[in-house]
Amino acid sequence: MKTPYDPHALETKWQSRWDDARLFEAPDSDPRPKFYMLEMFPYPSGRLHMGHVRNYSIGDVVARIKKKQGYNVMHPFGWDAFGLPAENAAIERGVHPAEWTYQNIREMRGQLKRLGLGYDWTREIATCHPEYYRWEQLIFIRALEKGLVYRRKALVNWSEKMQTVLANEQVIDGLDYRYGLPVVQKELTQWFFKTTDYAEELLSAIDDLEGHWPERVLLEQRARIGKSHGTLVNFQLTPPVDGQSVLPVFTTRPDTLYGVTFMSLAPEHPMALKLAQGTPHEAAVNAFVQKALQEDKHKRGTDAGSQGDIFTGRTCINPINGAEVPIYIASYVLMDYGTGAVMAVPAHDQRDFDFARRFDLPVQVVINPPNGTALAPATMTEAYADDGVLVNSGPFTGLPNREAMTRITEHLAQNNHGAQTIHYRLRDWCVSRQRYWGAPIPVVYCDRCDVVPVPESQLPVTLPEDVDFRSEGGSPLARCASFVTTTCPQCGGPARRETDTFDTFVESSWYQLRYASPRCDTGPVDPAQVQQWLPVDQYIGGIEHAVGHLMYSRFYHRLMQDLGFFGPEVPREPFQRLLTQGMVCKETLFTRDANGHIQWHTPEQVDEDGNSRQNGQPVETGRAEKMSKSKHNGVDPEEIINRYGVDSARLFVLFASPPENDLLWKDEGVEGVHRFLGRVWHFVTQQRDAIAGAPHTVDAAAPLDDAQKEMRRAIHRTIEQVSTDVDGRFHFNTAIARCMELTNALTRFRPDQSDALGLAIQREGAIALLQLLSPFAPHICEELWEHLGQPGFIAEAPWPSFDPALAKADTLTIAVQVMGKMRGTVEAPADCDTEAMKDLALAHPNVQKHIAGKSIQRVIAVPGKLVNIIAR
RNA sequence: GCCGGAGUGGCGGAACUGGUAGACGCGCUGGAUUCAAAAUCCAGUGGGCGAAAGCUUGUGAGGGUUCGAGUCCCUCCUCCGGUACCA
Known part of the structure; x- marks a missing residue:
């Protein structure tokens, strides 16, 4: 009697049982230790894609x-629900962003369930x-x-x-990430978080993440913070x-100050235009600056050509030697x-040299250079940026340059001409966005009282419902008079609300804290619950957030x-x-038209002859x-689930490659894991009665035959290996492979119905297999668990343990090499010493053949592994 | 340019701290079952030589260390990421 594997019915069944x-x-x-996953x-886009599933x-x-x-596992879910697409939907389809968003959430929640x-x-x-x-x-x-937020005028990327x-991450090569249209620089008054106050801490704390975060992410974070030691030098304007009267300059090479x-x-630079004022260069400088400011920031520098620089007509004084220095x-x-x-310093910096x-x-x-050669300005073909000994540097001449850095800096500091300083590349975080669908920034502008924060008792400042979305953009909030018009909380006079909303990265910077007490109505978090649940023990997400989101969250948590x-x-x-x-x-499918333009195709758009159904051209397979x-190379998770069931879909994405690698989707691969689940299903359902009736423990004293011994060994070894694959290493692909091996072994192991011992082993194996497989393919395992009459949910059954003694083999296969080349294998008892191993190896006929007529010089034996015979 | 990471069968990928390269799966080939097909099951499957035992070659290329290298060291090539006048 064969019960077919019907994933859909049993998946629905167990999902509702888990719910209930x-x-x-x-x-x-x-009482259990917590684990926050x-x-x-x-972002609730409305449809789940394969990346989500993975x-x-x-x-x-x-x-x-x-x-x-x-563990007492907390595994919460939520929605990063503010953002531009909702507003675009409002513009394009006339749906209110809130309605659109909540509808999407409903749909996606259903898909996730x-x-x-x-x-x-x-x-x-x-x-x-x-x-x-x-x-x-x-x-x-x-x-x-607390002064950790401030407002200032700033040049921003304006679309x-x-x-x-x-x-910045939304601007790619000077074009916006969405439409690929130019982004210009515009000056606006914006709100900033003082992330730079935390630069040092964010940097030094990275050391503690070593080994726990991917090296690559740590590297990128360090680079973004960009700490560099240097000296601030005040050049004088007279x-x-x-x-x-001073023009401060940051340099990492104070040792080259005389150069x-x-x-x-x-x-x-605020001084750029002012310097040229009144000089014959004024008009030219004005024109130059104007042009440079209009030019795209990213393009501007690329042709470091002659257009890129201009003399201001002014000079300043080098404080170390009083030299007059022209300003460009x-x-x-x-x-x-x-x-x-x-x-x-042209002699010691390549860019300056070129200039x-x-x-x-x-x-x-x-x-x-330290080797004693003297550089000659006239004949140099490139800058010398390496270490060496100072020359032409007044009292510092003769010092090694490393030492000169400190000495010159000290000298400057003593004379009030400079100071040692540390500089970070990290910028303060601009959070103002001129959009509707975001959290309103809670401040009010009053002519009398200036900037006034909205009193806490008046929070939240909610978004007005009735606003006017227009395709030409602009801020709908700024157009909404009922929102903008308000009274000043301080003086009661007429005032205007801030119409900018927060960058959506602000919301995602603290959601992990909110989950600890998601309904807390006394503050953003309940401190007791934060203490109970935080930090997140394991966080999983895309590499694209390596610096953005992960840096903001690290900052915000501390804030x-x-x-x-x-x-x-x-x-922290x-x-x-x-x-x-x-x-x-x-893989992608495409055709080219006469002009070489590429058109992408779905597999359905390709006919039997490999031509496009749309344009008749031969279809090529891209990378x-x-x-x-x-x-057009997407695969809809729903379709896969409808065809194979959830367990197969999950199992495939977990099996096809290790989590940190890219995953190559193959329909055939899903069929493969689906077949595997079918084998598990048929094995357990067919053996169900025998297994259910078998003794629940394997008699430790009973003598096992070879097949039984081997079967038990396979069971215990599999538990051991899956446990290590899964723990910390997240090698789910190999863990699943081991489950497949165990399944293959179990289906070959067919104890006689009267063989109680054999049946007990089969039962032990079936139960271990379901246990190990259950995190990957939970529904089928629950169902089969129930079939075997096991109590409760397999999801709650403790992770299986193994007996190391049983996992070990009695005999080991020893590799035998002659001169480092494989010449065969021998079976040796597990506790075989190296002398006995050598004897066994030397007795091997193929070894005899290869050492015939030679003298043995040395025999290397690695316990339990191999013997290598060196003979000449 | 600079900084990372990776190159293993037809494909995805295994291989712990140097010790039988290619686990597991896909694909392919052959067979069983079937009126037939699908599904399922069994066997084989890196290349070359061989009837077989076996030999030989093989982890991007070249060199090195070692009894032994996918793994360690040096040089180079390719690909993928990050970053880009950072003073």
Whole structure:
């Protein structure tokens, strides 16, 4: 009698049983140790894609294993629900962003539930809900009071098309990430978080993440913070310009100070225009600066050609030697690094060297190589940037340059001409966005009282419902008079509300904290619950958030802690361990038209002859790329689930490659794992009665025959191997492979119905297999668990243990080499000593053949592994 | 340019701290079952030589260390990421 494997019926059945039993709800107080498992929450786009399936399946496996290992697992889910697509939907289809978003959430929640993911849905949050963002507004106000938030004019990436500010990561080669249209620089007054106050801590704390976060992410974070030691040097302006008598410069090479032959300022530098005022160069400088400012920031420097620089007509004084230094404006100098001014040392910096040669400016050598050769400015073909000994440097001549760095800096400091300083590349975080669908920034502008934070009692500042969305963009909030018009909380006079909303990275910077007490109505978090649950023990998400989201969260967690929202005993890092999973890719299909333009196709658009049904052209197969709508290489998870069931879909994404690698989607691969589940199903259902009736323990005293011994060994070894594969290493692909091997062994092991011992072993194997497989393919395992009459949910059954003695083999296969070449294998008892191994190896006929006529010089034996005979 | 990472069968991928390369799966080939097909099951499957035993070659290329190298060291090539005038 064969019961067919019908995944759909049993998957629905177990999902509702888990629900009814509230299996995945995490109690706040529980004697078990806690384990906080979190995957990066999604933007509710409306449809689940394969990348989600992968991310959440990986997380679910970890959560289920931890649960079986006896942890009180919190595995929450929520929605990163603010963002531009909702507004675009409003413009394009006339749906209100809120309606669109909540509808999408409903749909995606349904899809996720069908995946059988063990989330604690009672903790669900959506960041667009006022009960979420009201606390964000509170945090902002507290930060403002503490001086950790401020407002300033800043040049921002401005998209004309979208009428909004873009983050640096949304600008690719000077074009916006969405439409690929130019992004210009525009000056706006913006709100900033003082992330730079935390630069040092964010950097030094990275050391503690070593080994727990991917090396690559740590590297990128370190690079983004960009700490560099240097010296601030004040060049003097005589006479002062616009009241300024100094021009500060940041340099990492104070040892080359005597070699400065000119100075370069960024076009944005506040002194740029003022310096040229009244000089014959004024008009030219004005024109140059104007042009540079309009030019795209990224393109500007690339042709470091003659167009890129201009003389201001002014000079300044080098404080170390009183030398007069001409001041230039150079497009390659960045305003947002250092002071926006660079001292140029052509002899020892390649860029300055190129510049000097182009303009025929003097080159002054101040460091000679340690080997004694003297550099000559006239004949140098490139800058000398390495270490050496100082020359032409007044009292510092003769010093090794490393030492000179400190000495010169000290000298400057003593004379008030400079100071040692540390500089970070990290910038303060601009959080203002000129959009509707975001959390309103809770401040009010009053003509009398200036900037006034909205009192805490008046929070949340909610988004008005009735607003006007227009395709030409601009801020709908700014157009909404009923929102903008308000009274000043301080003087009661007429006032205007801030119409910018927060960057959506603000919401995702603290959601991991909110999950600990998702319905807390006394503050953003309940400190006791934060202490109970944080930090996140395992975080999983895409590598694309390596710096953005992960840096903001690390900052925000500390910010909230320092504002007193939770206690100092909570660790300062929000995410203990991080796993970055790879993308889901699939091969692409395309045709080319006469002009060589590529058109992408879905597999359905290809006919039997391999031609496109659309244009008749022969279809070519491209390389595998990330699944996307535009490339037409996506696979809809629903379709896969309808065809094979959830367990097969999950199992495939876990089996096809290790989590951190990209995954290559293959329909045949899904069929493969589906077949495997079918084998498991048929094995257990067919042996069901025999297994259920077998003794529940294997008699330890009973003598086993070879096949039985081998079977038991396979069972215990599999438990051992799956446990190590899964624990910390997340090698789910090999863990599943081991389950497949065990299944193959079990289906071959056919004890006689009267053989109680054999049946007991079969039972032991079947139960172990279901246990090990259950985190990966939970539904089928629950069903078969029930078939075998096992009590309770397999999801709650403790992770199986193994007997190391049983996992070990009695005899080992020893590799035998002659002169390092494989010549055969011998069977040796497990406890065989090296002498006995050597004897066995030497007795091997093939070995005899290869050492015939030679003398044995040496025999190397590695216990339990191999024997290598050196004979000449 | 600079900084990382990776190159293993037809494919995805295994191989713990140097010790039988290719586990497991896909695909392919042959067979069983079937009126037939699908499904399922069994066997084989890196290349070359061989009837077989076996030999030989093989982890991007070249060199090195070692009794022994996919694994360690050096040089180079390719691909993939990150970053880009950072003073």
